[in-house]
Amino acid sequence: MRTKNLIVFFALTLLTTKVFSQTDVAKAFSFAQNQTTLLLKEVDTVKSDAANSALVSPRSLSVEGKLVMVPSKDWCSGFFPGELWFLYEYTNDKKWMGLAQQFTTNIEVEKTNGITHDMGFKVYNSVGNGYRLTKDAHYKEVIIEAAKTLSTRFNPVVGSIKSWDNRKQWKFPVIIDNMLNLELLFEATHLTGDSSFYKIAVAHANTAMKNHFRADYSSYHVIDYDPETGKVLHKQTHQGYADESAWARGQAWGLYGYTMCYRETHNKAYLKQAENIAKFIFSNPNLPADLVPYWDYNDPAIPNAPRDASAAAVAASALYELSTYSKNAKEYRSTADKIVKTLSEKYQAKAGGSKGFLLIHSTGHKPAGTEIDVPIIYADYYYLEALLRKQHLYKGQPVINRN
Template sequence: MKIKFALPVLLLQALTYNSFAQKGNAKAFSFAEHQTDVLLQETEKAKAVATKPGVFSPRSINPDGSLILVNSKDWCSGFFPGEMWFLYEYSGNANWKTKAEPFTTTMEAEQTNGGTHDMGFKVYCSVGNAYRLTHDAHYKDVIIQSAKTLCTRFNPTVGCIKSWDNRKEWKYPVIIDNMMNLELLFEATKLTGDSSFYKIAVTHANTTMKNHFRADYSSYHVIDYDPETGKVMHKQTHQGFADESAWARGQAWGLYGYTMCYRETGDKAYLQQAENIAKFIFSNPNMTKDLVPYWDYNDTAIPNVPRDASAASIMASALYELSACSENGKNYKNTADKIIKSLNDNYQTKPDSTHGFLLLHSTGHKPAKSEIDVPIIYADYYYLEALLRQKRLADNKPVINTTGALKN
């Protein structure tokens, strides 16, 4: 009898859990729509009294509780328009498209800004989502120009795109975050047929895989190269606890970046890299029970240190995609579901609070004493992306929506 009923019981448990996940997903999006309207209102209020020119997009909250707005040059400027495009994708409500468009237009100025590696964060998270959901040819042109600009930062001798300029302590710094900007280049090849973008993305990913990772698949934050020879000069973890520590968000960038690279290339070396990074993260003895990590896995003051909900959001989004292409997919999806449940249950802000942000307890740059235990816009962005991916899997659809424009 036990054998006879084992499969139906397991199926019932799976369906019940999926039902709870779907209800939580719908509730989270309802909350997100409400809060984003609040954040829009708060943004307009803050703009009216702003003293810095060109600020328009929310980033975080100051220690005095005031809203931080940034201009388009800030690396976080594209996340808020991206959030509104996600809400349009989820709801089909054209009002979100209307609200996203002026923010997206402001981001277009960055397409020729060759002084930054953050073109993916800024342009692809905003204009890229706009093009994906509308197929407006103008957005396509902006994506292509942005990719061309990003390629000007590539040094073939090093084999990487340079991250930061005008930093005395480094000659040619490359940060793990830079993996997130490669999706823009892959997209540019698909839009133009020009393989040079693809080749630069693959070269950067391969060089990073060779030099950024330790034997246990944890990652350094910064690798400094000699631009003349391509030789590695220094390995550091600038935003983490120590150079040899595992900064939580850095590990999340790597997980997401190599999962995306596998999607775009089919190269199983990238899939294996993503799986090894996931193994490091989720077998780490300092990983928390609720799977929202401490800001650095090696901080010696654990557990009395800040969490980083942004790292959790990035990991959840990456794991949903990884679940669709890995033999270990069921475990990855279950882990992502657990992260989302933790964020929903214990890290959401209260309705109408925190100027309209979605998640509490993110950590930006602790060594610089910047944005510690606060809402940060990129935590909200990847949280919404993870929710969209969770919903698509529950609806038996491909985890990544690349099927075309929405119709209203």
Template sequence: MNKLLPLALSLLSTVAYAQSDYKKAMPFAEKQTDVMLKEIPEAKTKSTKPNVVVPRTLDAKGNLVMIPSKDWVSGFFPGELWYLYEYTKNQKWADVANQYTTYIEPEQFDKGTHDVGFKVYCSVGNGYRLTHDARYKDIIIQAAKTLSTRFNPKVGCIKSWDHRKDWPYPVIIDNMMNLELLFAATTLSGDSSFYKIAVTHANTTMKNHFRPDYSSYHVVDYDPETGAVLHKATHQGYADSSAWARGQGWGLYGYTLCYRETKNPIYLKQAEAIAKFIFTNPNLPKDKVAYWDFNDPGIPNVPRDASAAALMASALYELSTYSKNGKEYRKTADQIVASLTKSYQAKPGESHGFILLHSTGHKPANSEIDVPISYADYYYLEALLRQQRLAQGKKLIDDVK
């Protein structure tokens, strides 16, 4: 029995460390972000794009890529800054978060994209949650009004893209993430139309996006006149029939937040089924940081996607608070966070201040493969904060009010 004691103590130590990764990872994230803030001014001057305001990734030469507010990724960096303020309570981070959030505020009026949710809620939404600034509240409500203009009741979904002329009404699984903006706007405004749109979109997506094994297509294209499904595709994955990793993460997170906002058990069941597909998948690596697509035949010699892993971990922490499988979900989230912290972090002071390496953006287009990306850092910090709240016995999600 005594021979087993060191092993048992070692396992307990590993678990304890995994549940407190935030204690080391958040200070590291602060230092990296300080590096990035110093590098941004020079990167702005070198950018060939007009009106760039926030960082997105690194290019093939290792240079910091800056983007304008219209880019779908623009809200994540301000959101990271708000997360650092939430963790540290240091006014320095609130001030710089407010500065960068200001750059994104015009997006509340952008009717040309469903990504108004990503852009506004990750930045302004976190700002409002932490400061209750009335100006932020007004922006959230206006952004929800803007997003609602893309809803077609015949289809029962918010349209995602306008740029594909061969797809008359494409809806992507990513769009589930933008529903959080609509739910928040309902609470803040009292206008239930936002809630009804969100629920209708979630129900239609649940009906048409998922296969019998609860993996998801990336895109479902509809006839805008009849609502009929025209085509199903996996645009950013290996093949139309494959399970693109980040897409599975969007679905997991999206239906978890839908359950939070509605308490409808069909959404909890959906989130649990998606989690089962992901975390019992034979192609999920031992460190639980997914390959970019679960069905790439080149596995294991294909890129990972740290952004998908961070997204999944954050979703699992929340799902763990609702589900009978909560202990299992929390353990898996801890394992993912531990893997990201141990093996996917940038070297201190390097990578122009990004926190995580080894994400995959759009492999079929040969775009952003094995690079740091701001949304990976955003969901990693969110997962760390959720880990902290659970460890401290605090409520995981703040009420919108």
């Protein structure tokens, strides 16, 4: 029944979705440039206070509507530099390249920060995009150093990279978000020829595929392991409604992560995993018609629950790439088109508003009461990435432009 529903959904999507055109992409990037110019001014205002000298990147807006900035150690610090690289990639305007270099420099110190798993989010999204577009040898060295640092968090008994330190409730927590940090390791193997990074990434992906997912291919957020035996101690959904619920962004992380892992390994098990996660998301009875999910698919408050535009943006970017590998290419691409069209038309900030963020209505950590129904920088990052991937596909280029 679920498969039948998915086929019907994709058929309706193809019939009802107008193509998201290159003109629409151009409009979205024009809007992004104007908004980012505003955001840069807001950043300068915050940093003009000497007390904020350690803050390097914008993250969100406070309840009062003030710009929230973070230091380089914050897991979100790399997204804004990445956005600036995306603007440079689309426009080829050296102004954006200079700004991207400036904000990327602030993140490079994280290459030796071994107390966090978020090396991909921080370093790869900033320095990695910089290297992809410039082939700067300095960026190459930073990527390799960051990958070496991330590798120190791998436990071969567990077969995973540890996510969080100093959390008393867990011994060896691994979160689904960690799938996206694997791209840094794959890149390090490309750059060095050292397969140890590749082997760690594959081991982590295999362990997550074994333990993070339920029979319907929804995922838990956190799996806690015994670091000495590798035994699963507990499965939970820390940022979702309940342990057995499907936290929306977690599902999108899984879709994106296994699509990326298939690209890097050509292991068909990863392709099948990505396709099954897509099936769960897009046949879910609680997915709204506009394809922007509620923050958790099982929140009993639906339809009076907050949305998460960031989950939609991550999923759209993943679907554009997945469409290049799967027999369901037409359906995946059409669905991604519908998502970015919805985000562009209904979830964009007002021009000149939201301190320069691009998208509104994202949800960060609802159980903790933080970042609920606000702009969040990673929503903007994956939205622009999705738009670029749409552009590349239109031009018949690889979905990821490596120059």
